Amino acid sequence: MGYKTVMGMVIAMYAVKVILKLGVGFFVGSEMLIGDGFHNLSDIGEAFIVIMAMKLARRKPNERFPLGYMNIESLGSLVIGVLLMLLAFRMILVSVAGGLSFAGIGVASSVLSWVYHAESTFDSGELLILIAVTLSSTIVSVFMSRLEIRAGKRLGSQLMVDDGKETKSDAWVEGMTFAGVIANFFTHSAAPEFIVVAFLGYKLFSTGREIIKPALDTLLLRSIDREHEKGIMDIAKNSGVLGVESLRTMRVGRRMVVVNAKLLVPPTMTTSEQVLHKYALCRSLIMFLADCGYLDAKYEIRYGFPNEPPFEISP
Template sequence: MEKENIRYEQGKKISIISLISNTVLAIMKILIGFLASSTALIADGFHSVSDMASTIIVMISIKFSETPADKNHPYGHEKAEALGTNILAVILILTAVFLGRDAFLRILSGKLARPGPWALAAAFISIVVKELLYRFTIKIGREINSRGLIADAHHHRSDALSSIAALIGIGGARLGYEFLDPLAGLVVAFLILKVGYEIMRDTAYELMDGRPELEKVDEIGAIANSIAGVIEIHDLKLRSYGPSYIVDLKIVVQDQLSVFEGHKIASKVENEIIEKSDSVKDVLVHVDPYSIHHS
């Protein structure tokens, strides 16, 4: 429980920093975007608004995922983080669609304006702040193995990239190529859409119990095979459950072992996997006699 509290506090700390930073950036970019007539900066500002929403979702989902198991959720609530991350992806995709539509209509209308100089400064500040947020958030996300925070970090990076696009578009528009500003807004929308799609794809894979990375499977297989009394293993299955893994496998043992001896080996396999492999929360071991397995 203490480990879970530390995990939540670390996630909460970086999330609060992200929330404050995104709030300031969103207000700055949207306000200056309207005053300086920059479609790209307004789009970038609403991207920061979606960052605020995503950070709140991540905070709530991490907190809920730490809720202990109960009779209705015997495995715990860790998948709440994946659900929260999926909601974040939907917000990003919807944001991208609306911003892309507005930028496209602006280009078609021909109502183009030359952005003011403050728009350049706001875009530059956003690039620096969002890149710093990305680096801090990805570091903490990997340390506590939080898919929600890692997704939020990539959201920060996409915001930094969209601010670069906005900077280029605003700069080009100020040089006389006014169409570059709404065009940059369109590029920003595409970048947001791409990140939203990638996050939704990854969380859907987890929610559908997709197999984790092969290195983890091989690591757990090697631990099980190293236990005295295990002749071989088969049907090794892993599935992600929030920051943790659940393992199912079958072990083959000698025919003449008693039920007690077979259970003792299975318990040893379970304990060794949990102790030696990071983030494994539960292991189910099925015991097969050698002759039955090879019959």
């Protein structure tokens, strides 16, 4: 299955959810369901971001973008992560405000009415509709997140995997809404919901962080893992040179690395010997980096002499 088919299924799923959740939510008067329906509207936007970014990321490198467009996926992941964080922040605010209002603190209830108010009192007929909507949503989300994560791994797209994680956190929201609806009905109180919402806020926050951190690592061209860098250093040192003066690595996307090194060789080494050395070194680095999970690398290798006098231009 190609990425467009998978993402098309994701968009269709969210479109049905938005209609169902907003329809039933407004009919029954469930704020939690209405809020989740609007959230799914933003999920549709995210799915379009995934499609566009994946399309762009697959373009071939060219003169203007010699390393290609892979980082555009990290940008997409960053957007998804930030949206998750905002959702988490809203949930934490709701649960804190809810807890305070239960303690009888007046200011809290005005905050609460700004973000959310949970006076959900519904009859048993409405309960059945709510159960049907939240339970079926949860099951579909679990299935769809697995499909997305698996397809993302197969297609080598971290962005698609990240969107799948987001869908998985949606399943948590829906499952907990289901539990909250039932608890609401039997206890005739909104109190259990605030505990549920606090837990969800924490859950979404950690998913958001899990997505944002590696996205920033690649966007900011962070060096690769220390033990991988040490492996490169060892290979370079033992490649028949006098030493390694400098070594820097940078991530480009999730699967590519730039290796920048300056090697020290005897002044007697000719240019053609350097070229041959570079070929041999790159061959062993390619194999090493493939084992580390990098599919592509760009090598910038220079040669210098020990105690080389600094290059100076006198006027």
